[in-house]
Structures are given as structure tokens and as C-alpha cells.
Amino acid sequence: MSDDVKVDLELDLKGLLCPLPMVKVSQNITNVPVGGVIRAVATDPGAMADIPAWAQSTGNEVLSAEKEGAEFVFLVKRLK
Amino acid sequence: MEAQQLTTLTGVIDKKMNRQLKQYMDICARCAICKDACHQYVGTGDFTYLPARRAELIRQIYKKYFDKAGRFVPALYEARDPDENLLDELYESTYACTGCRRCMYYCPFSIDTAWILSVAKAILIAAGRGNEMLGQLADAAIFKGDNAAMFEGVMLSGFEDISEEVRAITGNPEHQVHVNKEGADILYVALAGAHSIRPAAVIFEEAGESWTISMFEAANYGYFYGDAEKARLITKRYIDEAKRLGVKEIVVPECGHAYRVAEIFYEAWSGEPMPFKVSHILEKVDEYIKAGRITVDRDKIDGTVTYHDPCQIGRNGGVFDAPRDIVRAVTSRFVELTPNREQQWCCGGGGGIVAMEEFKDVRLKSGGKKVEQLKASGASVLACPCENCRLQIEELNEVHGLGLEVWQVIDLVVAAMPFKATPEADAATM
Numbered sequence: 001m002s003d004d005v006k007v008d009l010e011l012d013l014k015g016l017l018c019p020l021p022m023v024k025v026s027q028n029i030t031n032v033p034v035g036g037v038i039r040a041v042a043t044d045p046g047a048m049a050d051i052p053a054w055a056q057s058t059g060n061e062v063l064s065a066e067k068e069g070a071e072f073v074f075l076v077k078r079l080k
Numbered sequence: 081m082e083a084q085q086l087t088t089l090t091g092v093i094d095k096k097m098n099r100q101l102k103q104y105m106d107i108c109a110r111c112a113i114c115k116d117a118c119h120q121y122v123g124t125g126d127f128t129y130l131p132a133r134r135a136e137l138i139r140q141i142y143k144k145y146f147d148k149a150g151r152f153v154p155a156l157y158e159a160r161d162p163d164e165n166l167l168d169e170l171y172e173s174t175y176a177c178t179g180c181r182r183c184m185y186y187c188p189f190s191i192d193t194a195w196i197l198s199v200a201k202a203i204l205i206a207a208g209r210g211n212e213m214l215g216q217l218a219d220a221a222i223f224k225g226d227n228a229a230m231f232e233g234v235m236l237s238g239f240e241d242i243s244e245e246v247r248a249i250t251g252n253p254e255h256q257v258h259v260n261k262e263g264a265d266i267l268y269v270a271l272a273g274a275h276s277i278r279p280a281a282v283i284f285e286e287a288g289e290s291w292t293i294s295m296f297e298a299a300n301y302g303y304f305y306g307d308a309e310k311a312r313l314i315t316k317r318y319i320d321e322a323k324r325l326g327v328k329e330i331v332v333p334e335c336g337h338a339y340r341v342a343e344i345f346y347e348a349w350s351g352e353p354m355p356f357k358v359s360h361i362l363e364k365v366d367e368y369i370k371a372g373r374i375t376v377d378r379d380k381i382d383g384t385v386t387y388h389d390p391c392q393i394g395r396n397g398g399v400f401d402a403p404r405d406i407v408r409a410v411t412s413r414f415v416e417l418t419p420n421r422e423q424q425w426c427c428g429g430g431g432g433i434v435a436m437e438e439f440k441d442v443r444l445k446s447g448g449k450k451v452e453q454l455k456a457s458g459a460s461v462l463a464c465p466c467e468n469c470r471l472q473i474e475e476l477n478e479v480h481g482l483g484l485e486v487w488q489v490i491d492l493v494v495a496a497m498p499f500k501a502t503p504e505a506d507a508a509t510m
Contacts, residue, residue, distance in 0.1 A: 017271075019272060044273045048238065050185075052230075057216070058219070065234075
């Protein structure tokens, strides 16, 4: 899916422990335009629940959340 | 300010102010002893962060609306309306506070500024000025709790990955992270990250403990945000889970506020007794070592080791000895920070401040005393059982070039345990 989506901002969240990956995505969501996409790469498995939960509760959208080896890759779209 | 909003804000104060808090409003002698006790005031010299000043803002509103003299002659009694200027100042001073309560320890009247600031947070939330990030973190946690089934798959997959790591560390193919195990003695309520689960699972399994892990986490940003109802909901998820599974005891991880929330605040928020014994994981680990249920080799840890008392576990939670006994069990090269225990300096990372980017400068400046302590100790390894403290001290470590290794206490324990596993697997514990 990531190949089809234009990414506006890359976030390297590797090594950060939860909830910091979610915090960093939240802090950066306004750095992309509405409709824009953040690609975030984390290594803490807790982010697999944290980032989608944050997106749902703030009205944004996780386009994909995939485990790639030891990394967790998220595409997060700003909806508002 | 519109009359309706003013009524709302004064209503919040009226509802929150009990006899103890009203007494705090009257007895502050402006002696300013608290200025030398507060790491933020000492680190910044900024009046905004003086504990007595933080409380004074609430006192000024209180005087205006709940004190006859202040109501009729406000200028004489420094009574103020909660206007935009006051709310701006209140936001800055309140959400920057780490809630360490060192000011209370030194105050001759034991004025609990952190408690007064719980009123300030309620006012700010009612005024639509609660901290956005902390509110988002609290809402995300509540969403996860309300939609647990949505996240069950990724969580079970994560637990299985951690189980494999545990087996690699211990060399025991039977070891695992137990999930939803009815009738277990202990419900371990971890943080979201694997780092708080992996070493705990190693220790529980090696100790032969009857345990299961919670699907919910112990961190509670509703508490930092200042919304007692959100905080209660976040805590209630694992209380209900503990009831469903029929456990005897809840064990919280190396997290400062999580211990205080479960042990102290839940009863106040819910109006019902905490139905389970609550232990900090280090109290359990200390028991296991002393009872011979786990073995640790002394001096497998290189370097001189010191210990930081997280404010919520130490000064505000009363847990001082178990962590020290554990550290002394794994090293003969233990040195204390000075001062320590009840007088320990806050590192500057509590209260959710590490998640609030707007306070980064204040946060780093307020770590000055901790940096002085760490340098004076001569230690090369710091054991610290609180996530927020570790995040702050790791950043201070980098900024000030301290050259410290910052460890969870349970990671030190696992590093000191003899296993059948290979050296490569041992490295996975680091």
C-alpha cells in the first residue's frame, strides 16, 4: 500500500518507547496538510495499538499498519 | 469572560474545595521555603514555577468568589477574576509542574501544591484549556479500552513475540507470557512497550509465579491531564479485568504514577475500595530474591551503580527499601545519590511533561539538580524504576554528556540472573 501513497512526512520513531511514537505522530500531524500522509517507522510493538487508537480518537486515519521484520510501519492520513 | 463560563469555573472551585484545600488557601505564610525545594524554580529562577505562586493563582480566584473580604475589597486581598491573563499564567504554571511534592515535604505547613493544582487542572479543562496532548493520550487509552476486541489480534501477536524472546533468554521452552489466565494469583498490568513486559515475564517465570498479563496498560494520562473521570475509566479497565480473571493481586510495572494511581487514587476517584492488593513489581522481585525464588549473581553488572527514587514511588508512594535491596543484591558497588529517599530531587520528567513539547526548555533546565547529583555520585550506571524519569534522565545524559547507562531495575536483575541461554540471548535483555 505504501507504494501507492504520496508521503508528505517521514518520521523515524525507531527506539522510542510507547507512548512516545504516538506522541510524535500527534505532534507532527499538523506539519502535513489536511489530506496529507505521515509515514512513521517504530520498533515498539505497543505502537501497533497506540497509533491506531490515537487516530480513531482524534478523527484521523491509519491507512496501513504493518510489521516489517522488527519494525512497525504506519501510514497516517490527516483528516482535519 | 462571559457570565455563564464564570459560573462554570467558580462552580468547579466550589465542588473541588474541601476543608483541607480551603485551609491551604488560608495558611500559606509566603515564607518561600518552597523556592529552594522546587527543581523547576531552582533550575529556571522563573517566578511562574515557584510553588507558592502556582497555588497563589487559585487562591486569588478563591478569594474573589468565596471569601467575603476578597469579594468586597479585591484589590486589598489580591483577589482576581479568572480572566484570560490569569488562565494563561495558570496553564503555564500548572501543566509544567511535575507533581513531585518536594515543596510539600519542606513546607512548614505541608501545603500540598500538587493537590491545589488538581483544582487548577479542573478549572483549565472546564475553560477548554486542558493540555491537548495529555487529553489525546487519555482519550486514546479510553478508546483502546472501549474497543479492546479491535486491538486483541496485534496485542496477542506482540505477546507471542515477547514469549519467544523470554524463552531465548531463559533457555526454558516452557516459559511464556500468560494471557487471560483465569485463576492466576497475579495480574501484571504493564506499560504498552515490550520493555516493561519482557524482563518482568522472565522474572515471573523463573520465580514460578502464577501470573497473567493485562490486556490493558498501567499508564494513566487521564491523571496527568487532570480529569478524574477519565483517570477512573482508564484504571477501572484493569480492575474489571482482575475481577473477571479472579486474581488475588495486581502488580504494576516500573512506572511512577501507575503505582500511585492504583494504590492511592483509585479509591478516591471511584468511591469504592480497591478490591485487590496492589504491589509494585520491585516489591515482588525483592520478595523473590529474599525467598530464593530467583537467583542473582552479584557483580555481573559492570560499573558503579546508583539509584534514583522516582517521586511517585518514593516520596509519594513510600517505596524506598525494596528497590535498594534489589540493587544491592546485584552489585557490591552501590552508591546513593545525595540527597535521597524522601528528600530526593525530582529529575524534572514527571507529571506527563515529557509528552508536552512546549515545556521542553523548562524541563531540561529543571534537571540541573539531578545532573549535579549524578555527577557527584561518580556512578556509571543508574537504576531507575519509572518510565518518565528514565526518558528525562536519558535526555539529560545526552545533553550533559554524563556517560551514564540508564537501566530499569528489572533489566539489571535479569542481567544478573544465571540462565541456560546463550550469550547472544543474554544480549537481548539489554
